[in-house]
Amino acid sequence: MTFADTHRDTKGANVKSAPSGMALLVLPACLLVLGLLIGPMLLMFRISLNRFSPTQLMIEAFSFENYARAAADPYYQEVILTTLGMALLCTALTLIIAFPAAYWVGRLQSSWKSLVVIATLFPLVVGNVVRSAGWMALFTRDGLINAVLLKVHVISEPLTLMYTPKAVVFGIIAVVLPYMILTIASVIESIPRDLEDAAANLGASALQTFWRVILPLSAPGVAAGSILVFVLCMNTYATAVLLGGPRFKMMAPAIFDQFVRGNNWPMGAALAFMLLALTMSFTIVGSIAFARRYRVR
Amino acid sequence: MASLSIDNLTKRFGASLAVDGLNLAVQEGELVALLGPSGCGKTTTLRMVAGFLPPTSGRVLFDSEDVTNLPAHKRATGMVFQSYALFPHMTAAQNVGFGLEMRGVGGAERQAKVEEALKLVRLSHLAGRLPRELSGGQQQRVALARALVINPKLFLLDEPLSNLDAKLRAEVRIEIRALQQRLGLTTLLVTHDREEALTMADRLVVMEGGRVRQVGSPRELYDEPQDAFVADFVGRCNILLGRRENEIQFRTAGGLVLTVDIAPNESKNANAFALRPERISIRPGAEGDLHGPLQAVTYLGPQTEYHVRVGDEVFVVVQQTPGADEPLASVRPQDQVSLRWDRKAPRLVPQTS
Amino acid sequence: MPASLLANWMERPSSGRILMRILVLIAYLIIFAPVSMIVATSFFSQEIVSFPPPALTWHWYANAWDKPEFLRGLITSLQVALLAAAVGVPIGTAAALAIVRGEFPGKQVISALLLAPLAVPGVVAGSGLYMFYVLAENALDRDIKATTEGLVAAHVMLTIPWTVRLVVASLQGLDRAAEEAAANLGAGPLTVFRRITLPMMRPGIVAAAMFSFIQSFENLDLSLLLVGPGRITLPVAMLNYLEFRIDPTLAAVATVQIVIVGVLMVVTDRFVKLSRVV
Numbered sequence: 001m002t003f004a005d006t007h008r009d010t011k012g013a014n015v016k017s018a019p020s021g022m023a024l025l026v027l028p029a030c031l032l033v034l035g036l037l038i039g040p041m042l043l044m045f046r047i048s049l050n051r052f053s054p055t056q057l058m059i060e061a062f063s064f065e066n067y068a069r070a071a072a073d074p075y076y077q078e079v080i081l082t083t084l085g086m087a088l089l090c091t092a093l094t095l096i097i098a099f100p101a102a103y104w105v106g107r108l109q110s111s112w113k114s115l116v117v118i119a120t121l122f123p124l125v126v127g128n129v130v131r132s133a134g135w136m137a138l139f140t141r142d143g144l145i146n147a148v149l150l151k152v153h154v155i156s157e158p159l160t161l162m163y164t165p166k167a168v169v170f171g172i173i174a175v176v177l178p179y180m181i182l183t184i185a186s187v188i189e190s191i192p193r194d195l196e197d198a199a200a201n202l203g204a205s206a207l208q209t210f211w212r213v214i215l216p217l218s219a220p221g222v223a224a225g226s227i228l229v230f231v232l233c234m235n236t237y238a239t240a241v242l243l244g245g246p247r248f249k250m251m252a253p254a255i256f257d258q259f260v261r262g263n264n265w266p267m268g269a270a271l272a273f274m275l276l277a278l279t280m281s282f283t284i285v286g287s288i289a290f291a292r293r294y295r296v297r
Numbered sequence: 298m299a300s301l302s303i304d305n306l307t308k309r310f311g312a313s314l315a316v317d318g319l320n321l322a323v324q325e326g327e328l329v330a331l332l333g334p335s336g337c338g339k340t341t342t343l344r345m346v347a348g349f350l351p352p353t354s355g356r357v358l359f360d361s362e363d364v365t366n367l368p369a370h371k372r373a374t375g376m377v378f379q380s381y382a383l384f385p386h387m388t389a390a391q392n393v394g395f396g397l398e399m400r401g402v403g404g405a406e407r408q409a410k411v412e413e414a415l416k417l418v419r420l421s422h423l424a425g426r427l428p429r430e431l432s433g434g435q436q437q438r439v440a441l442a443r444a445l446v447i448n449p450k451l452f453l454l455d456e457p458l459s460n461l462d463a464k465l466r467a468e469v470r471i472e473i474r475a476l477q478q479r480l481g482l483t484t485l486l487v488t489h490d491r492e493e494a495l496t497m498a499d500r501l502v503v504m505e506g507g508r509v510r511q512v513g514s515p516r517e518l519y520d521e522p523q524d525a526f527v528a529d530f531v532g533r534c535n536i537l538l539g540r541r542e543n544e545i546q547f548r549t550a551g552g553l554v555l556t557v558d559i560a561p562n563e564s565k566n567a568n569a570f571a572l573r574p575e576r577i578s579i580r581p582g583a584e585g586d587l588h589g590p591l592q593a594v595t596y597l598g599p600q601t602e603y604h605v606r607v608g609d610e611v612f613v614v615v616q617q618t619p620g621a622d623e624p625l626a627s628v629r630p631q632d633q634v635s636l637r638w639d640r641k642a643p644r645l646v647p648q649t650s
Numbered sequence: 651m652p653a654s655l656l657a658n659w660m661e662r663p664s665s666g667r668i669l670m671r672i673l674v675l676i677a678y679l680i681i682f683a684p685v686s687m688i689v690a691t692s693f694f695s696q697e698i699v700s701f702p703p704p705a706l707t708w709h710w711y712a713n714a715w716d717k718p719e720f721l722r723g724l725i726t727s728l729q730v731a732l733l734a735a736a737v738g739v740p741i742g743t744a745a746a747l748a749i750v751r752g753e754f755p756g757k758q759v760i761s762a763l764l765l766a767p768l769a770v771p772g773v774v775a776g777s778g779l780y781m782f783y784v785l786a787e788n789a790l791d792r793d794i795k796a797t798t799e800g801l802v803a804a805h806v807m808l809t810i811p812w813t814v815r816l817v818v819a820s821l822q823g824l825d826r827a828a829e830e831a832a833a834n835l836g837a838g839p840l841t842v843f844r845r846i847t848l849p850m851m852r853p854g855i856v857a858a859a860m861f862s863f864i865q866s867f868e869n870l871d872l873s874l875l876l877v878g879p880g881r882i883t884l885p886v887a888m889l890n891y892l893e894f895r896i897d898p899t900l901a902a903v904a905t906v907q908i909v910i911v912g913v914l915m916v917v918t919d920r921f922v923k924l925s926r927v928v
Binding site: 022023024025026028029030032033034036037038039040041043044047097098100101103104114118120121122123125126127128129130131132133134135136137138140142143144147148170171173174177178181206207231234235237238241242251252255256259260265268269272273275276279280283 | 682747749753766780864868885901
Binding site for chain 2: 198
């Protein structure tokens, strides 16, 4: 996501005669991001080194004991492991579910394509709260799933679906699926159809074509989509709160609790910083591993 | 190698007929070219033969085996794609070996066959390269080797030369033809390039609008086109519309009366006069019935092209470039020139058949 | 060859193709199930959602209208989203222009910086801003948290990366020959920009405005800690309500929101083909 290769189209006839003045145009945006993101992040890191006291709230200090506590306390351990586990599981499941749809979208031609892309995009912009509410209507005791299963006598007692990790998994997958589908589809689109015909012509069945040609060539999309989705899963808030219930804790709700319920800024800041570090390190490791594997590209 | 029979093959896309009742037989070892403008159905035909596209009706037979319902990967045809369709993540050798791998040919045998195939196209030294590390011509040869190594029943070429530059194209044309004849490959070639078709094919099939216009040897099609479309598509041609006055005269729409010598039965509804530019001879000065001002002279090296206005018609004439001291060498636009041709050279054909 | 695809699709329903279609169907079912459930339940007549509904009604839409928290939330969200897009899109567009056309050191670092808000988890960025706002409030002795200004500032930060990304993409795809032709015909740099460059950038800018608006309008994570009594955005209001129960009133509110976003997308698609910008 860098624009390194933009330099080359700036040569040629120079329509803009004062390119140095152009640098000023970038200033407001930079100041905004520095002031509203980078600054607060540094502030947050500093606060995470302070100490919490129930009476005075925050005491100036310079220690990593909040981090040490988060790593040692079984409660925080569980929160961190749950978050990581959910993120990895949901990313893997999403990848499997998304691939056929991505292939379909990527190979779609004609005027339908635009419509399908909009339809795929649409739930993305509806918001996690609304979509979680939709799952609730499906999962509650009187929800559609129980109603249908009871009606056809598959079960005699309503199932407990709400406030289970399973419900959260469904909720998260629904949220992140469109990202995965569209990311992979854009790569599949760029794989010439001829390659599939060529593979068939050489005797490959559909399955062999998939394994030997389509999958290896869509690896960049799979990697980009998985990283994106993993980050989104790590950040899950609404889905975890609404479908997981009060006992199910992932990192984002835990951080929120520290600030709002506990008023414990140092711990909240430390947890937030850990989430940031975890997400970023996974992203970076993922990108590097991918870049190494496909350096030839 | 097998022979190929196409039996009343039809492909309909929605309301339009892409291929309309095509019949064709390709003998074992023969190279047949499907020639026509884009959208004439030649590629659709090839794709149905390869099995990429199910026909709406009709049959495709390899030898006497009906393969119409056989999926592409079981047909054992070797195809060279216009884009080459090399697998970008596999080396040249892996590309060539892919078909063998799909057939369960393993280890040493596969390696030996791949080496042999790469040697056939003179690429042994580049076996480990990825497609994007190869030039266009080298990629094309990998595609050839990949299609041939599986011992295909049928060799299919889809515009195989269109991505090469002009000089290379002429070389590869000869090379592929030599290879095809040496290995006795039954080949179906799709092209829109008449030169390619004329130089490579044993027989040509000129297609238009999903139908066959004419089938024949290159010479037959060039010298005896059945209609104005074929005449024009197979080579450059002066085509003048009009009608036949009597046994020996043809009156053009522009009112010019031309002398012809053609068997009467041959041209019942002939309304077009067709004459190849190189069959006309040109000389300076206004002599005979056919003369007029020269409009343009274009020097093409070994040949020179003249545009001559006679009455309301313009004739294109292509002649060997005259020597510097010949009178013709000094003609300039607006000079009067006269035209002559052998009475048997022109053909009267229907505009469309 | 759309027709050929369709024909191919229908003529050979091999088992592989059928399986493939089922898998595609499952993916889209998971995507659409929650959205369609919400719309459906907004018409259920009973207060407690149960299946099948005894009757259908429009009643909950009127009910939602009467609930001040939703109406105020909707107004706040619209206000914040419009302001954030109005401020963020010009700033982001200027930056994109500089990145593509300008020559200055550290361009890569600056691009990375401007895209950074996409990579930082919303709750994390929100926590940082929350502490920053509270400390600033104490220092300046005025309200920042739970004000429109405070929310807009946070959301502007969110709109920057989207705008930069989309406008840079549209600028990179732009043929400079048209600008050179205009200059060649005697147009000065400013005229070239106004008459040629800006109109050609329009699709990118429209897309950026829409994405900025939607990103802000739907945002929950970043806003969670920045709202307060009287200044609650619609997603936060819905979340608070939902923590107690799901009922058709909320579904009605959500449906209204879905319609707003849907109309916006369709209108934008008229100007810019969304399938190309994403």
